[in-house]
Amino acid sequence: MTSNTANLVGFNALYQEHHEWLVRWIARRTYSTDNAQDLAQDTFIRLLNKSSLYSDIRSPRAWLIKVAGNLVTDDIRRKILEKNYVVFLESMPETVYFSPEEQFQLLRLLEQIDRLLSGLRPIEKTAFLMVRLDGLSYKDVAKQLDVSLSSIEKYIAKAMFECYNFTYSD
Structure with missing residues (x-):
């Protein structure tokens, strides 16, 4: 069995064993099953991009909680930022208008500042x-x-x- 095949088998086993549990864990924190599904997928994508063997992870649930927790925090921060941005746009005089591209660029800039x-x-x-x-x-x-x-x-x-x-x- 090649290294890539072993990694894929390890990943599939980890996914099968922990995916539903992780979705429930995230859903309890975000109050959204749809969002929990997305964040769980993002968590496993992070794991899939990891170059080491999945069997090397001693405590898979702890690792998944750490990554998913960070993603939940980022998601909450992004939603707060977007909400504040919408409030800002609504408070602008009608004569000031940002195109959708400018709005998108401004939101990305605000996200960068927030990360910074x-x-x-x-x-x-x-x-x-x-x-x-x-x-x-x-x-x-x-x-x-x-x-x-x-x-x-x-x-x-x-x-x-x-x-x-x-x-x-x-």
Whole structure:
């Protein structure tokens, strides 16, 4: 039996044994069976793209939970982002119009920014966005967030470091 055949047999066995369980696990967290099916498939696709033998995974359910959990988190984050984007578009004056392509590009850009800042705590993200997007001074941000100026300086420095690391890790 070739290595590829052994991998396929191992993958099929793992899929047969854990697929329904994983769909139920995801459905309990997302409250959507259809979405759970999609996320379970995405989880197994990640496994299928893994080059090692499936028999090497000591705890398949733990591995599946970790990958599926990350996908659920990404899915929730994307839905929140899309919802906020729709609210933003609805609040725009009618004279400002984005084409479907521009809307798609803007949404992708927002998703990239969200991924870029995913390692930050909410207050750090908020401070960074207030400075970079709203153009507020560190002092104004400190006042609005009711924290010290030195805290804002640290938050911005950490956010900039995250951006730098993200840029050079791709």
